[in-house]
Amino acid sequence: MVPHLVTAQNGPLLDLEKKILDSTPAIERWFRLEWQEHTPPFYCSVDLRNAGYKLAPVDTNLFPGGFNNLATEMLPLSVQAAMAAIDKYCPDARNLLLVPEVHTRNPSYLQNVARLMQIFRQTGLHVRLGSLDPDVTEPTPLALPDGNMLVVEPMVRSPNGRRVGLKDFDPCTILLNNDLSAGIPDILQNIHEQSLLPPLHAGWAIRRKRNHLVAYDEVAKKFGKLIDVDPWLVNPLHAQLDDANLSEAQGREALADQVAALMSKIKKKYKEYGMRDQKPWVIVKPDAGTYGMGVLTIKDASEIKDLSAQQLGRLSVIKDGVQVSGLVVQEGVPTHENIDGAVAEPVVYMVDRYVIGGFYRVHAERGIDQNLKAPGAQFVPLAFAQQHAVPDLKAKPGTAAPNRFYVYGVVARLGLLAASWELERTDPNPEVY
Amino acid sequence: MVPHLVTAQNGPLLDLEKKILDSTPAIERWFRLEWQEHTPPFYCSVDLRNAGYKLAPVDTNLFPGGFNNLATEMLPLSVQAAMAAIDKYCPDARNLLLVPEVHTRNPSYLQNVARLMQIFRQTGLHVRLGSLDPDVTEPTPLALPDGNMLVVEPMVRSPNGRRVGLKDFDPCTILLNNDLSAGIPDILQNIHEQSLLPPLHAGWAIRRKRNHLVAYDEVAKKFGKLIDVDPWLVNPLHAQLDDANLSEAQGREALADQVAALMSKIKKKYKEYGMRDQKPWVIVKPDAGTYGMGVLTIKDASEIKDLSAQQLGRLSVIKDGVQVSGLVVQEGVPTHENIDGAVAEPVVYMVDRYVIGGFYRVHAERGIDQNLKAPGAQFVPLAFAQQHAVPDLKAKPGTAAPNRFYVYGVVARLGLLAASWELERTDPNPEVY
Numbered sequence: 029m030v031p032h033l034v035t036a037q038n039g040p041l042l043d044l045e046k047k048i049l050d051s052t053p054a055i056e057r058w059f060r061l062e063w064q065e066h067t068p069p070f071y072c073s074v075d076l077r078n079a080g081y082k083l084a085p086v087d088t089n090l091f092p093g094g095f096n097n098l099a100t101e102m103l104p105l106s107v108q109a110a111m112a113a114i115d116k117y118c119p120d121a122r123n124l125l126l127v128p129e130v131h132t133r134n135p136s137y138l139q140n141v142a143r144l145m146q147i148f149r150q151t152g153l154h155v156r157l158g159s160l161d162p163d164v165t166e167p168t169p170l171a172l173p174d175g176n177m178l179v180v181e182p183m184v185r186s187p188n189g190r191r192v193g194l195k196d197f198d199p200c201t202i203l204l205n206n207d208l209s210a211g212i213p214d215i216l217q218n219i220h221e222q223s224l225l226p227p228l229h230a231g232w233a234i235r236r237k238r239n240h241l242v243a244y245d246e247v248a249k250k251f252g253k254l255i256d257v258d259p260w261l262v263n264p265l266h267a268q269l270d271d272a273n274l275s276e277a278q279g280r281e282a283l284a285d286q287v288a289a290l291m292s293k294i295k296k297k298y299k300e301y302g303m304r305d306q307k308p309w310v311i312v313k314p315d316a317g318t319y320g321m322g323v324l325t326i327k328d329a330s331e332i333k334d335l336s337a338q339q340l341g342r343l344s345v346i347k348d349g350v351q352v353s354g355l356v357v358q359e360g361v362p363t364h365e366n367i368d369g370a371v372a373e374p375v376v377y378m379v380d381r382y383v384i385g386g387f388y389r390v391h392a393e394r395g396i397d398q399n400l401k402a403p404g405a406q407f408v409p410l411a412f413a414q415q416h417a418v419p420d421l422k423a424k425p426g427t428a429a430p431n432r433f434y435v436y437g438v439v440a441r442l443g444l445l446a447a448s449w450e451l452e453r454t455d456p457n458p459e460v461y
Numbered sequence: 462m463v464p465h466l467v468t469a470q471n472g473p474l475l476d477l478e479k480k481i482l483d484s485t486p487a488i489e490r491w492f493r494l495e496w497q498e499h500t501p502p503f504y505c506s507v508d509l510r511n512a513g514y515k516l517a518p519v520d521t522n523l524f525p526g527g528f529n530n531l532a533t534e535m536l537p538l539s540v541q542a543a544m545a546a547i548d549k550y551c552p553d554a555r556n557l558l559l560v561p562e563v564h565t566r567n568p569s570y571l572q573n574v575a576r577l578m579q580i581f582r583q584t585g586l587h588v589r590l591g592s593l594d595p596d597v598t599e600p601t602p603l604a605l606p607d608g609n610m611l612v613v614e615p616m617v618r619s620p621n622g623r624r625v626g627l628k629d630f631d632p633c634t635i636l637l638n639n640d641l642s643a644g645i646p647d648i649l650q651n652i653h654e655q656s657l658l659p660p661l662h663a664g665w666a667i668r669r670k671r672n673h674l675v676a677y678d679e680v681a682k683k684f685g686k687l688i689d690v691d692p693w694l695v696n697p698l699h700a701q702l703d704d705a706n707l708s709e710a711q712g713r714e715a716l717a718d719q720v721a722a723l724m725s726k727i728k729k730k731y732k733e734y735g736m737r738d739q740k741p742w743v744i745v746k747p748d749a750g751t752y753g754m755g756v757l758t759i760k761d762a763s764e765i766k767d768l769s770a771q772q773l774g775r776l777s778v779i780k781d782g783v784q785v786s787g788l789v790v791q792e793g794v795p796t797h798e799n800i801d802g803a804v805a806e807p808v809v810y811m812v813d814r815y816v817i818g819g820f821y822r823v824h825a826e827r828g829i830d831q832n833l834k835a836p837g838a839q840f841v842p843l844a845f846a847q848q849h850a851v852p853d854l855k856a857k858p859g860t861a862a863p864n865r866f867y868v869y870g871v872v873a874r875l876g877l878l879a880a881s882w883e884l885e886r887t888d889p890n891p892e893v894y
Contacts, residue, residue, distance in 0.1 A: 056585025057555060060544070064552050101534065108541055108815050111493070119497050122490060150852075152489025382541050418536045418583055 040081045040301060042425035044261050045435050049419055051255040055438055058254055059381065059445070066448040068381040070113055070203065070225040074440040075389070076374045077361040081301055082261045083435065084361050085443035086373075088240060090230045090451075091207040093129070094387075095147070096139035098377060102385035107150040109379035114151050116380070117223040118200040124153040125192070125199035128180070129206045130161045135173045142172055144205065156197050158183040160206060160213050183215050190221050201225060208233045229454050236315050237356045238268045239454050244446035251442055262439050264359035265293050268315065272355045274340040280332050283312070286357050288329035294359050308360065309397060314343050315354030323399055325360065362397050370406075371395065376440035383437040473514045473734060475858035477694050481868050482852055484688040488871055491687055492814065492878070499881040501814040503546055503636065503658040507873040508822070509807045510794040514734055515694045516868065517794050518876035519806075521673060523663045523884075524640040526562070527820075528580070529572035531810060535818035540583040542812035547584050549813070550656040551633040557586040558625070558632035561613070562639045563594045568606045575605055577638065589630050591616040593639060593646050616648050623654050634658060641666045662887050669748050670789045671701045672887050677879035684875055695872050697792035698726050701748065705788045707773040713765050716745070719790050721762035727792050741793065742830060747776050748787035756832055758793065795830050803839075804828065809873035816870040 048055065073092035074085045098106070114121055126148070128141045145155045159168070159180040170178045181194045192215060193199050201223040202216075208231025216228060228234065244263060252259035267286045273279035287310055294308035312324040322342035326332065344353050365372045370392040377385050390406045391398075420428045452458070481488065506525035507518045531539070547554055559581070561574045578588045592601070592613040603611045614627045625648060626632050634656040635649075641664025649661060661667065677696060685692035700719045706712035720743055727741035745757040755775035759765065777786050798805045803825040810818050823839045824831075852867045859865070885891070 053555075053582055053585050053587050056544075056583065057553075058585075060548065060585050061553060104538055105541060108538060111489075111815075112545055115493065120490075120494060122486075149486055150489065152486050152491075152493050154486050382544075418533075418540065418579060 040261055041078070041083060044083065044257055045431060046425045047255050047257055048435050048438050049421060049431055052419070052434075054254060055251075058251075059441060062445055062448075063381045066445070066452060067116075068378070068444055069230065069447050069451065070117075070380065072378045072444050072447055074376050074378070074443040076376065076436055076439060077363045078365050078374065079362050080364045081303060081306075082264075082361060083439050084262050084264050085244070085439060086264070086358075086361060088244075088443040088447050089207075090226050090235075090447060091205055092377060093137055093140045093205065094375070095143040095377070096136065097387045098143075098385035099387075103147065103150075105382065105384040106147045106377075106379055109382035109384050110147050111151045112382070113380035114148075114153065114201070117225065121153055121200035123193075123197055123199040123201075124148050124155045125158045125183075125194065125197065125202045126155055127158045127160060127183070127202060127204045127206050130159070130210070133170065138170055138172050138178055139174075141178060141205065142176065144203075145178075148203075154197075156181060156194055156199075158192075158194060158202070160215070185215065192216070192219055192222065204231070207231055227451065227455065229456055230451055232316070235454070236354065237313065237317070238315050238354065240446060240450045241266050241268075241356065241358075243449040243453070244443065247442050247446045247449065260297055262442060264361050265290060265297070266356060266358040269355040269357065272343075272353050274335075274343060274353075275337075277333075280335075280340075283355065283357075284329045284332040287312070287326055287332060290357050290359065291329060311358045311360050312343065313356050313358070315356050317343075325397060325399075360397055371398075374436050376436050378440065378444050381441070381444070383440065386433070386436065386440075473694055474511070474516055477516065477690055478858045478864060478868050480688050480690055481871050482854060482864055485852070485867075487687060488684075491684075492874060495878055495881075496814045499878070499885060500549075501811070501877055502663065502880050502884065503550075503813065505811045505877050505880055507809050507811070507876040509809060509869055509872060510796045511798050511807065512795045513797045514736060514739075515697075515794060516872050517695050517697050518677070518872060519697070519791075519794060521677075521876040521880050522640075523659050523668075523880060524638055525810060526570055526573045526638065527808070528576040528810070529569065530820045531576075531818035532820075536580065536583075538815065539580045539810075539812055539817040542815035542817050543580050544584045545815070546813035547581075547586065547634070550658065554586055554633035556626075556630055556632040557581050557588045558591045558616075558627065558630065558635045559588055560591045560593060560616070560635060560637050560639050563592070563643075566603065571603055571605050571611055572607075574611060574638065575609065577636075578611075581636075587630075589614060589627055589632075591625075591627060591635070593648070618648065625649070625652055625655065637664070640664055660884065660888065662889055663884055665749070668887070669787070670746065670750070671748055671787065673879060673883045674699050674701075674789065674791075676882040676886070677876065680875050680879045680882065693730055695875060697794050698723060698730070699789060699791040702788040702790065705776070705786050707768075707776060707786075708770075713768075713773075716788065716790075717762045717765040720745070720759055720765060723790050723792065724762060744791045744793050745776065746789050746791070748789050758830060758832075793830055804831075807869050809869050811873065811877050814874070814877070816873065819866070819869065819873075 069090050071092055073089045073094065075087040077084055077086050126141065126144060129137060131137070141157065148155045157178060157180045159182060164180055164182050167179050167181045170180060172178060183192055184195055185192055186198070191198060192202060199222060202219065203225050208228065211233045212228055212231065216224065248259040248263035251262065267290050269283055269286055272283055274283065290310055291308050298304070298306045298308065307327065309325060309327040312326055314322050324339060324343065343355060344351055363371055363373045365374070367388060367390050370390045371394050372388040372390045375386055375389055376383060419431045419434045423431055502523050504525055506522045506527065508520040510517055510519050559574065559577060562570060564570070574590065581588045590611060590613045592615060597613055597615050600612050600614045603613060605611060616625055617628055618625055619631070624631060625635060632655060635652065636658050641661065645661055645664065645666045649657065681692040681696035684695065700723050702716055702719050705716055707716065723743055724741050731737070731739045731741065740760065742758060742760040745759055747755050757772060757776065776788060777784055796804055796806045798807070800821060800823050803823045804827050805821040805823045808819055808822055809816060852864045853861045856864055
């Protein structure tokens, strides 16, 4: 099944789909060569938005939850990819310590953790769960919706202080499924003898959106050149504001100027593609913000001066006692995919350099220009049912599910590659590599 | 669906299934470590026989056809595994030359070739077909059953004689899907600048069954020790006869002695497992023989003296003008799997070190002790439909399809590992590695 693409503006995308399918050998070889030079993140999920006239990543998550939303038929792909990843970091690994989010009583999140444990067991690892919750002082069972149990355990340092593990469990690899937005806990500092994945600077205690966007610009440009398409078709325009003191009129004006400038760039692009009726909008988000937090939708620069103190307050983030005031302004990309009348956006999962599945995030009460990461969102793994077929080169553009899914996989991997460059460039200890 | 296991003697196998599932992390880690030391064959298919009391590989094919019999849902696993394999041999590869069998007008075989081309295209390679048929002197189209076309082209040496390719196509890798049972053609000799996969000594012009069986003995022993099971549960007993001149009475007597000795070993094993009613039999095959050729089923050593000259003749093979008279005698393993009343044996496919799918070879007119590789055989890819689920650790032994398929995958990989050791040991130019 291909979700209905509810837009007349799908010409550029059908052209993009055709170009991507025709260029498959070149694209795959390019990725292969890039992965010779750069290390992919251990795992990653990318939210895409399909506007018909463009298809772009809008979020690149380096601590993906939601593995439970992938179709079970896709599990062997995850296992195979995880085998390749483990091979790279610790080929003789016996034990893996998985560190989940602290709010681990959410049943859906716990199922994600259980799914990850199942995947890593199949790669030949004993997997146990280490908790960053200071209240977890002894092994603590957590009930899964299916009646099974998970056990989270307090993490401990080895007697010489050099290793992290559990009381009777010495892992070779520590895999974070916790995005560290609460800061970097002491127990994760100065780990040198074990692989800590993803690295600490991938966590939201340190990560900044702008670094990703800058890397993505370069990736999109290279990709555009490779297959001869306008990089804008896979890349939202964006701008950044370094010192935005929004409590002062001057700061708000600077933001309004940035917004207005970006709006006019978007309009120019719309005009270039003959979309005269399309109304641009932008997304403003804190540079240091976590997943979905403090995201504002602005349809006109004049709205900035009318923002409430609360809305403005959410745009600045306190990290380790320091206010991070940088902002990112990004071209809004509507999602024109639609499942049973509800707005949908594809989410693509990758382990190492491999696409291992995906699903649609669907929200019946949200609009095409709204954030679907909100209460009421549903996940439709089955909509990706045919993702495991290979492309059909003879199908008419836009009609074959495997072709659409292949294109999603390519664009999602552009986000993955950008994340790899980003992590390389922001590594505080590059000599470790 | 789990094929019906039509035997009362399934106790040892259910025990084996349980042990394998319980030991998954240890087994997968062991494979992971072995693949650090040894290179897996590029691709491989393994025929298994499930007797209920044992589950063993009976053929390890290093030039697998039949990729078209795999369920299309499994293709992404093949693509992912092929990506890993290509990475190893020629990461910057752009072109792959695939060399199919010469009898390429068989529609089913052509579909296998088309499927392989599809897989390698998705890994980022331009794929073309080189023919070893001296009658192919120009690009020759071959019609596929689905209306598409393949084109085989004459292979040529580069002007300096150092590379092999097509007229305007210089491959980095040459992949043989031709088992070289007709001998090694000149055009494949002395290739040093390109990867030739599998290596020439994997072809039946050079390969000898005994080397594989000896390597498999060691693999099975290591595996038995690892999970504490009798290696016999995954390994047919066997013997070999070096100079068997069967045209003389002395040669036939020597063979009859070997058969009798092996029969008594098998009986002892049957007794150990309480299978007093089970009748042993053995398979006699030429050491240098190709796929299914000249295979004899012997139920009593006394049959040897009554064999016809024709039957005896098929047991000796002429290779490059030299008679190869070595024989292999192997414990017969009945297949007790049954699909809709027809005898079935699982065939498992691997690319690099990964299990990528499989199917059942089913033959309605053959018995449980007969070779199913015969006219009338059918392939049931759908019977493996649940192979892409991960094991269900809570299912009762013998009832869950994913568990049965996981066990198949483990035993097939024992054959893969043995093939890897075999190729290493029989490599005429080991310093190349």
